[in-house]
Amino acid sequence: MKKVKITAIIPTFNEELDIQRALDSVSFADEVIVIDSYSTDRTIEIVKNSSAKLIQRRFDNFSSQKNYAISKASYEWIFLLDADETVPIKLKEELINIVNSDTVYDAFFIYRSYFFKNKRLRFSGWQRDKVIRLFKKSTCRYKGKVHEEITTTGKIGFLKEKLNHYSYKNYFRYKNKLRKYAKLQAEELMVQGKIITPYHLFIKPFVRFFIQYVIQLGFLDGVNGFVISWLHAFGVWRRYVEVLNLKYSSVAKIKKNPIEKFNSSLSEKDISIIIVNYKSWKHLSLCLKAFETMREDEFSFELIVVDNKSNDGKLKEFTKKFPFVKFIENTGNNGFANACNLGALNAVGNNLLFLNPDTIANKEAIALMLKTAKSNSNYGIISCNQINDNGKVEKQDRVFLQLFTLFGFFRIFFRSLSKKTKENKEFIFTDWVSGSVVFISRGWFQKVDGWNEDYWMYYEDVDLSKKVSDAGGKVVLLKNTSILHNHGGASRINFKTATITKTEVLISKHVYIHNHFRGVLKFTMLLWLIIVTLFFKSITAILGMLFFFVPKLKLGMYLFIAMIRYYYHCLKKGTWLSSRSMNLPYKG
Incomplete structure (x- = not known):
């Protein structure tokens, strides 16, 4: 019986740390195609030093990139591997055996083992993680801009052995990856006309974290389980923030430099x-x-x-x-x-x-x-x-x-x-x-x-x-x-003005933290600021309702209401800027 040949496809963009391992992993394939989105690191150099066929194409979305590579494949059976994945020996043997059998399936799901750095996560939602990676060229096609899926007119089977998935290498790299995915997902949601509410920005990320960390037993993976659950909750939140950015950026763009026309040489x-x-x-x-x-x-x-x-x-x-x-x-x-x-x-x-x-x-x-x-x-x-x-x-x-x-x-x-x-x-x-x-x-x-x-x-x-x-x-x-x-004479001239200015002090503190801090420190400072603000302002609000005839306590009540409105505005619009800020990209 004549051996059935396989084309392996590896999509890449700046994968110099992983590409050699991925190429070695598909050495069993009869043809290897690397579809690259014009990498700027050493990825191209490494691929050219291998026997793989290199195709470069401007990236628009994951599905079209992979479908283009599939169209260039020489053989009917396609095996697709991400650059951060490897194929264990037993899976290689199963792949070869299955394509050389009289299978009734046109595509196969392959389960994956997820590695946090070099340690396998056994819970955190990865227990049953599976993807279609072995399929026939003639009956299968990718669909979706991000987290794309194979669609097929034939039957789908399951392989027994697993892929190794080394997606998480460090916190910031994985977070940037999620940001990239969020932008692509946001584009899809915009086309669908998705309406973003506080539920999407506040409740849904928390639900994602709870499901992954608690229901899917992420806590059994220790600190790693907490980090991955937190990051995926961030990815959900970021997705909806990107929808808001896309929705309102066409209305009014943020001025990056308000003094762009400033003449530095004037000296009259x-x-x-x-x-x-x-x-x-x-x-x-x-x-x-x-x-x-x-x-x-x-x-x-x-x-x-x-x-x-x-x-x-x-x-x-x-x-x-x-x-x-x-x-x-x-x-x-x-x-x-x-x-x-x-x-x-x-x-x-x-x-x-x-x-x-x-x-x-x-x-x-x-x-x-x-x-x-x-x-x-x-x-x-x-x-x-x-x-x-x-x-x-x-x-x-x-x-x-x-x-x-x-x-x-x-x-x-x-x-x-x-x-x-x-x-x-x-x-x-x-x-x-x-x-x-x-x-x-x-x-x-x-x-x-x-x-x-x-x-x-x-x-x-x-x-x-x-x-x-x-x-x-x-x-x-x-x-x-x-x-x-005469401090305060320019701003605190009456009760209404005092309410606005004191509110803006708190709002601007949020904006400053957002502008000048990054990562965990920024998150910690903002969270701490929100908790303390709501706690103390709620106390003054209660006192203000009871003793409304005392101006300072009455002011506290109005401040609490103003801050609740501000936090609602933050959730709804996806920004820390005041509704009065000239850099707010959407007014009204």
């Missing part, structure tokens, strides 16, 4: 002083009057006020009252960062000084900040002491947010243990400075892409300082000069 003035206003006209009047008599003998300057659509008729009045100021009306109450960037785009100064409208500056402080900037090119951000209306100096030593500085009590404890902030007679080298007084050169402003419009209000100053620090610059506070600051 020494300083452009930029003030953001929203209905703070009383404070703004005092702020601007401080500049009326300020002479330009030591430095030249311009004044720019960006009004965030106060829409109360005061803008025209102030334009006439202060003709030496350039007033710009924003398109809406777009937040502090957006207004600062708008002001910077219209500025002509070689340096930018961002001030709150509730500050009162003086010539000496501004001149010293300019002098310091000129003498120290590595000083990315410069500020100075701020004196409140009680004559007290505001906090000088500010630290970046970390796991143990999320909340007030822990910050106090952390400061007592950590090293003291570096300082000398002139400067304090702090992590970040308040956005109420920020002096930055035009070059540094462009280098860090300006203010981050992810933030509607609060933490944009921490973010800007962090970007400067990450870029190698120093954040400096001048000890020997000061500016008056």
Whole structure:
């Protein structure tokens, strides 16, 4: 009897760590085809040094890639092997025997043994994992973009021996693999018109974890079982987040660089002083009057006020009252960062000084900040002491947010243990400075892409300082000069405004963690923040309902409601951004 020949097919993309083992594993095949998606590592080099036939094709989806390779096969029987799989000797023998028998089946399921690194998982849902890998070319075809399956007009049988599947090599590689799968699955769901609800984003991932870890006995695989169950729950969540990204990215794309048209070479003035206003006209009047008599003998300057659509008729009045100021009306109450960037785009100064409208500056402080900037090119951000209306100096030593500085009590404890902030007679080298007084050169402003419009209000100053620090610059506070600051006068002007601003402080903290942390640490910080926020805000909400006549307790009740709405928004939209953020890719 004439021997029946087999074509083995191996799909690849950057599989240099596994491809040689896979090629050796299919040495029994009469023809080996490697269908590659233009790998950028050593995969191609390794394949070319073997007897395998190499075909390269741009990847669109798993099914079309495999179907294309099948069409190029010389023989009727096809055996498909992923690069991270191997064929044990007994399975090789069974494959050869089955294709040379008078089988009535056109395709065969093969069970797989799943390996976590080099240790086999015996539970966690892998007990009965099976895939169709041996099939006839004439009657079988792949269908589906990801986790594709064979469709056939014939009968399907089962082989006794198992494939070895070495899918999990390390946490981050496997997580990236799941991200890739999630994007492809999201494309399929978009075509199907899938509607994403909080159930898909919150309940379904938890259900997946519970099924795999508890019902499918993942806990019997120890730590490995927990990790794989957690990762697959993440994959479910990521799938639906990607659907939201696809759905709303066509509506409005996130601006990666809000100051893309910023001209870093302008220097018509020494300083452009930029003030953001929203209905703070009383404070703004005092702020601007401080500049009326300020002479330009030591430095030249311009004044720019960006009004965030106060829409109360005061803008025209102030334009006439202060003709030496350039007033710009924003398109809406777009937040502090957006207004600062708008002001910077219209500025002509070689340096930018961002001030709150509730500050009162003086010539000496501004001149010293300019002098310091000129003498120290590595000083990315410069500020100075701020004196409140009680004559007290505001906090000088500010630290970046970390796991143990999320909340007030822990910050106090952390400061007592950590090293003291570096300082000398002139400067304090702090992590970040308040956005109420920020002096930055035009070059540094462009280098860090300006203010981050992810933030509607609060933490944009921490973010800007962090970007400067990450870029190698120093954040400096001048000890020997000061500016008056009526703290809170620009934002907390009534109960409603106080509710919004306090809510945005909490929201922006979530955004900052998302932007500046990765992996397990980011997950831990966000989870901890959510739990503590809901716990303490729920207590104040209960007290607020009981003692609604006490303003602070009443405010706590409104804050709790606002945070519940925010978390619902996060689940529904798949983003940590505030609904007011200018970088939110979908409004309404």
